[in-house]
Structure formats: C-alpha cells, structure tokens
Amino acid sequence: MISPLAVNILNNICRWSVRGWALMTPEQVRAMSAKADEERRRMKSNIMQQPQNASVAQTNAPVSQHQAAAAGQKVAEDCSIAPEKIYRNHAEAPIRKLTCDLIKTYKNINESFYLRKALRRQEHQANIQANHTSSTTTTGGNQIYPRSLSVVRRINKNCVHISVCLISTRTLPRLPKWSYQLFQRVRRIGIGKNQAGRGSFVYFPNYDKGGPHNGGYDDENYDYILKDGECFNTRYIILTEKPIGKGSFGQVTRAYDTVAKEDVAIKIIKNKKTFFDQAQIEIKLLEMMRAHDTERKYNVVLLKGHFVHRNHLCLVFELLSYNLYDLLRNTNFRGVSLNLTRKFAQQLTKTLLFLSSPELSIIHCDLKPENVLLCNPKRSKINIIDFGSSCQIGHRIYQYIQSRFYRSPEVLLGIAYDTKIDMWSLGCILVEMHTGEPLFAGSSEVDQMMKIVEVLGMPPKELLDAGPKTHKYFEKTEDGVYYCKKTRDNFNKCYRGPGHRKLHDILGVTSGGPNGRRAGEAGHSVEEYSKFKDLIKRMLTYDPKLRISPYYAVRHPFLRPKTTSQTGQSSAVVDSPTVSFFF
Numbered sequence: 094m095i096s097p098l099a100v101n102i103l104n105n106i107c108r109w110s111v112r113g114w115a116l117m118t119p120e121q122v123r124a125m126s127a128k129a130d131e132e133r134r135r136m137k138s139n140i141m142q143q144p145q146n147a148s149v150a151q152t153n154a155p156v157s158q159h160q161a162a163a164a165g166q167k168v169a170e171d172c173s174i175a176p177e178k179i180y181r182n183h184a185e186a187p188i189r190k191l192t193c194d195l196i197k198t199y200k201n202i203n204e205s206f207y208l209r210k211a212l213r214r215q216e217h218q219a220n221i222q223a224n225h226t227s228s229t230t231t232t233g234g235n236q237i238y239p240r241s242l243s244v245v246r247r248i249n250k251n252c253v254h255i256s257v258c259l260i261s262t263r264t265l266p267r268l269p270k271w272s273y274q275l276f277q278r279v280r281r282i283g284i285g286k287n288q289a290g291r292g293s294f295v296y297f298p299n300y301d302k303g304g305p306h307n308g309g310y311d312d313e314n315y316d317y318i319l320k321d322g323e324c325f326n327t328r329y330i331i332l333t334e335k336p337i338g339k340g341s342f343g344q345v346t347r348a349y350d351t352v353a354k355e356d357v358a359i360k361i362i363k364n365k366k367t368f369f370d371q372a373q374i375e376i377k378l379l380e381m382m383r384a385h386d387t388e389r390k391y392n393v394v395l396l397k398g399h400f401v402h403r404n405h406l407c408l409v410f411e412l413l414s415y416n417l418y419d420l421l422r423n424t425n426f427r428g429v430s431l432n433l434t435r436k437f438a439q440q441l442t443k444t445l446l447f448l449s450s451p452e453l454s455i456i457h458c459d460l461k462p463e464n465v466l467l468c469n470p471k472r473s474k475i476n477i478i479d480f481g482s483s484c485q486i487g488h489r490i491y492q493y494i495q496s497r498f499y500r501s502p503e504v505l506l507g508i509a510y511d512t513k514i515d516m517w518s519l520g521c522i523l524v525e526m527h528t529g530e531p532l533f534a535g536s537s538e539v540d541q542m543m544k545i546v547e548v549l550g551m552p553p554k555e556l557l558d559a560g561p562k563t564h565k566y567f568e569k570t571e572d573g574v575y576y577c578k579k580t581r582d583n584f585n586k587c588y589r590g591p592g593h594r595k596l597h598d599i600l601g602v603t604s605g606g607p608n609g610r611r612a613g614e615a616g617h618s619v620e621e622y623s624k625f626k627d628l629i630k631r632m633l634t635y636d637p638k639l640r641i642s643p644y645y646a647v648r649h650p651f652l653r654p655k656t657t658s659q660t661g662q663s664s665a666v667v668d669s670p671t672v673s674f675f676f
Contacts, residue, residue: 098418099302107630120287123534125371131615133492134375134635139363140394155564157585179192207644211436220419224500225388227674242639246289253321253622269392276279280464286400288634298323298632304318307364307403307404308362310404312397312401314363315364315365315496316339316343316344316361316363316364317343317344317361317364317402317405319331319333319334319335319336319361321333321334321345321380325348325400325407326400326402326407328350328351328352328407329350329351329357329359330348330349330351331346331348331358331359332346332347332348332349333346335529338358340479340481342362342371342372342481343361343362343368343405344360344361345358345359345360345361346359347412350397350409353397355412355457356533357397357410357411357412358412359407359408359410359586360372360407360409360410361396361402361405361406361407361408362405362406362408363405363604364404364405369406371482372406372408372481373406373491374479374483374484375408375481376399377394378455378480378483379393379394379408379480380396380441381453382447382453382455382538383395383396385447385450385453386447390443391442391443391444391447391608392440392441392444392474392475392476392477393408393444393447393476393477394411394413394466394476394477395410395411395476396408396409396410396627397410397411397568398578399401403416410478410671411476412464413466413467413468413476414467414468414469414470415466415470416462416463416464416465416466416467417465417466417467417475417522417526418461419527420462420464421462421525423565424529425529426529426530427529427610428526428528428529428530428610429527429615430611430626431606431611431616431621432528432616432621432655433473433526434527434625434654435625435651435652436473437465437473437523437526438523438628438652439647439654440474440475441465441477442519442643442646442647443647444477445515445516445641445643445646446643446647448512448515448643449642449643453485454485454486454487454510454512455480455483455484455512456483456484456486456510456511456514456515457480457518458484458494458495458514459482459483459494459495459517460477460495460499460518461499461518461522462522462526464477464478464479465477465522466478470673486511486512489509489510492504494506494510494514495514495518497535497537497538498521498532498533498534498535498541498543499517499518499519499521499530501514501518502517502545502552502556503515503556505538505541505542505562505566506552506556506557506559506560506561506562506566507562508556508561508627508653510637511637512606512643513637513640514637516632516641516643516646517633517637517640520629520632520633521533521633523628523629524600524629526597527606527607527625528599528600529607532599533548536582537582539566539582540583542566543566543577543586544588546577546588546591547588547589547590547591547592548592548594548595548599549596549633550591550592551575551591552575552635553636554573554575555636556635556636557575563575564649565579566578566580566581575635577591583616596626596629597626600625600629601622602619602626603619603622604623605617613666621651624649624650624651625651627650627651628641628646628649629653631649632646
C-alpha cells in the first residue's frame with residue numbers, strides 16, 4: 094500500500110504541475126518535471142519492495158508482489174507528467190510589463206520625494222548652524238562674504254537649483270559630513286586668488302537638462318536655456334534667467350564679470366550654423382571698428398571679448414541703458430525736444446561718417462530706435478548696437494535687410510545699395526524721435542512704398558526703370574509714365590495723392606511743432622524747424638547718389654553746436670544734458 098505521506102507528496106506534485114506551470118519559466122518547468130520523475134521512480138521502487146517488507150513484519154493482510162507492482166504502476170500512471178510544452182516568454186506578458194513599469198514609476202516618485210525631504214532637512218540644519226556660527230571675513234578688496242556656509246535652494250520644474258555662493262576654503266573642514274555630500278551635487282570652478290578673493294571659489298548649479306536640442310541645453314528655437322547663477326567661460330556669472338533682449342539672432346543676457354568686477358551684456362547666438370557664421374562677421378567688423386576708434390569717439394558699442402559656450406557663440410559687450418524706443422515710450426509717444434533730437438543727430442551722423450570711411454566701408458543695415466542705446470539713463474550720449482546684419486561694401490550678403498519702417502527705396506526696389514541706406518534710416522529715426530510716431534509705418538512692403546509716395550511723391554523714373562521689383566508697386570503706361578499699382582495688399586486702403594502729405598505739416602514748422610505741442614518753447618522757433626526740415630529732406634532723397642552724405646550731414650546748419658545765448662541753457666547742460674531736461 095502507498096503511505097499517506099507519499100500520496101500527499103504525489104498530490105502536491107500534480108497540483109503544482111497543473112496550476113503552477115502557467116506562472117513558471119520553461120527552466121522551472123523542466124526542473125519540476127525532472128524532480129517528479131525522480132520521485133516517481135523512488136515511489137515505484139518502494140512499492141516493489143513492499144511484499145518483502147510485509148512478510149518480514151508478518152502483516153495480517155499480505156500483498157503479493159504482482160499486486161504491489163500493479164498498484165505501483167497504476168499510481169505512476171495516475172501521477173504521470175504531461176509532455177513538455179512550449180510557453181510564451183513571461184517577460185513579454187502584457188500584465189507583467191505593465192506591473193514592472195508601475196513599479197519603476199513608483200520607485201522614482203519615492204526616490205524624488207525622499208531626496209527633496211532630505212535636502213529640506215539639510216538646508217534647515219545648515220541655516221541653523223549659519224545663524225549660530227556666522228562670522229565674516231574679507232576676501233580681497235573691500236568686498237565681504239559670509240565666512241560660514243549658506244545654501245539657498247529653489248525648486249523649479251522638478252530640479253533642485255543651488256544658487257551661486259562664495260565661500261572661504263578655510264571653513265570647509267569645519268562643515269558637517271552631510272555638507273560635503275550636498276556639494277557633490279554641484280561643480281566647483283576656481284576663479285583665481287586675485288579675482289574673487291584668496292582661496293575662494295564659485296559654486297554654480299549642475300541643473301537637469303530638459304531642452305529638446307543640444308543635449309538638453311537649447312529650447313525649441315535653438316536658444317540657450319539660461320540658468321540664474323551659471324558661470325560662462327569660468328568668468329561671467331549669469332544674473333537672470335530672463336534675457337534683457339531677444340531677436341532672430343538669439344538673446345542678450347546680463348552677467349557679472351568676476352575679473353573686471355563689472356556688469357556686462359552677453360549676446361548668445363542661436364545654435365544654428367547660419368547665425369553662427371553671421372556672428373563671426375559681426376565680431377570681425379566690431380574688432381575692425383575698435384581698432385580704428387581707440388579713443389571711442391564714434392559711438393559704437395564696445396566688444397569686450399567673445400567665446401563659445403556649449404556650441405553657442407557668445408559676444409561680451411559693455412552694459413548700456415535703455416534704447417530710444419523706450420525713451421519715446423516714456424514720453425507717451427509725444428516725442429523729445431528739438432534740442433535733444435539735435436544731440437542724437439550729431440552723434441549718429443558722426444557714427445555714419447566713421448562707418449563710411451574708406452578703411453571700413455561698413456553698412457549697418459538695421460539702423461532703428463531699438464538699436465540706439467543710451468549709455469546712461471540721465472545723459473544724452475548714445476551708442477549704436479547690433480551689427481549682426483552689417484556688411485562691407487563689396488561683400489553684401491542679403492537683399493532683404495533693414496526693418497520695414499526704416500527701409501530705403503533702393504532696398505524696396507531691389508537695387509544695389511551702399512552706406513546711403515543708413516542715412517535714409519537716420520532721417521526716419523530723427524522725425525520719429527521728435528514727433529513720437531514713425532514717419533512711414535507700413536504694414537507690408539507695398540504699404541511701405543505707398544506711405545513714402547504720400548510724403549515724397551513719385552520716385553524718379555530712372556530709379557524705377559532700374560528696379561527689378563518696381564512692378565510690385567507701380568505700373569507703367571504706354572507713354573512710360575509710372576503710377577501706383579492697386580494690389581491685394583493695398584486694395585482696401587485709401588492713400589493721399591503722391592506728395593499730398595507734406596513734411597512741413599508733419600513737423601509743424603510754422604505751427605509750433607507736431608500738433609502744436611512745442612509752441613512757445615525755447616529752441617523751437619520757425620528758423621530751427623526750417624533747418625530741421627531741410628536736413629530731413631536731404632536725408633530722405635530718393636536717389637542714393639543725390640542723398641546727403643555723412644560728410645556734409647555733420648556740417649549741416651541744424652547740427653552745428655549752439656552757443657549758450659542761442660539755446661538759452663547753461664553751458665553745463667549743453668555739454669552733458671540730462672535726458673529728463675529735454676522732455
């Protein structure tokens with residue numbers, strides 16, 4: 094007979110074989126099958142030996158050897174293992190894959206939660222320690238930094254950001270162990286003994302990269318993702334994540350120069366080959382101008398240096414104040430005085446004279462109020478910026494240049510251009526600075542040309558005949574006379590006849606300035622307005638060959654320096670007038 098223990102073992106083997114195989118790997122099934130075979134052979138051997146054991150023990154119901162063998166064979170057949178089958182890989186089961194992904198997700202959530210919790214606790218302990226053991230030490234010059242460690246932590250889009258701090262290396266041995274572990278998460282950049290103090294270092298964040306380009310450092314527009322406190326070129330500390338200027342070229346940010354100990358502006362070019370190549374041309378032109386203007390008399394922004402940071406070409410400039418458009422906005426677009434307009438015109442014509450010199454022959458190509466910056470918010474001294482579209486005569490690259498409001502007729506018509514296009518832009522800027530409104534505010538190139546025709550009349554026939562794009566704006570009769578073309582852009586717009594919008598009325602030559610706002614003010618006489626109007630007309634001449642050159646512009650009667658008796662102002666104000674004085 095089969096013992097109850099053996100029957101129990103066989104039942105367990107059969108039950109787990111049938112129910113458990115679906116959850117087992119093929120290797121486990123084969124191992125279980127081998128184990129069952131071994132158990133079956135052992136049980137069969139025991140059953141075959143039962144008659145001999147029974148005769149020795151003198152049992153009351155002996156079992157013959159033939160019966161025992163038959164019983165053992167029956168048990169073996171009942172407990173036989175099904176043939177080996179091929180099962181699907183358990184790792185590919187949908188439920189298992191979903192379960193593994195969920196486990197990983199919850200694991201990451203828990204790790205992030207407890208990491209932040211630990212950092213909060215460490216920060217709290219650091220602040221407590223700093224409050225009890227704070228002391229100060231001078232780290233070079235007259236600047237004082239905290240001797241003890243002070244950690245400022247910010248959470249921004251699931252990444253921990255540790256702000257820049259300067260510490261003395263002599264305080265590090267006294268810090269607790271967890272402080273060293275915390276600072277393993279940031280990088281250390283040495284900036285020299287004479288730059289940020291003896292034995293001092295700059296710490297800046299090793300932030301998570303979440304951008305779609307350039308290994309996570311660039312956004313979708315290929316602009317560098319700025320981080321407050323990041324160090325560029327082991328020298329410049331970024332002061333703000335929000336750029337102070339932005340354009341098609343890239344962005345401009347404010348930074349602190351740890352060597353020169355001053356704030357600077359860094360122009361960060363987009364990580365695209367086209368912009369990178371154009372920025373190299375800009376660097377070349379700026380270095381040429383710097384070499385020819387060592388005394389800095391010609392109002393061109395100073396390029397302090399350049400470098401490449403994570404595939405972005407960076408240009409370092411002096412930090413200037415707000416631009417002329419911001420100045421107009423501060424006047425509620427009522428314009429600045431004629432005297433301040435003259436001050437700006439004197440400096441800008443001198444700059445154009447410098448750019449048009451034979452040694453340079455540089456065309457700015459994008460002169461507008463936004464690219465003319467005040468050096469000081471309370472002074473009238475200005476500098477021209479943004480030579481990103483500039484070129485030299487003979488090396489013209491683009492046909493589509495200049496901002497629309499300040500675009501010259503030769504560019505609109507597709508004619509070859511030179512430095513005279515900047516003189517046209519300057520004439521538009523000066524009128525806008527005094528009136529507060531753009532002189533030609535076109536919504537398209539066609540609208541722009543029509544607004545020019547309203548004020549200046551029809552362009553000369555010779556100019557139109559030479560223009561490849563003349564057909565875009567004008568049509569020609571059989572007699573060879575041009576007239577304005579009706580297009581889809583200007584179909585619903587009503588324009589005055591050619592030359593019907595007089596510059597005389599726009600400037601208010603005899604009516605006290607624009608809309609009579611300057612009537613009775615000193616320096617706004619009819620004589621002064623007549624000189625101003627004459628200069629503007631010469632700057633806005635259609636034919637670039639007849640347009641006034643910078644050489645004659647700086648000598649124009651309107652731009653001649655005024656004496657104290659003529660302006661009614663003190664000499665100190667004339668030499669360095671404040672901007673607010675001329676509002």
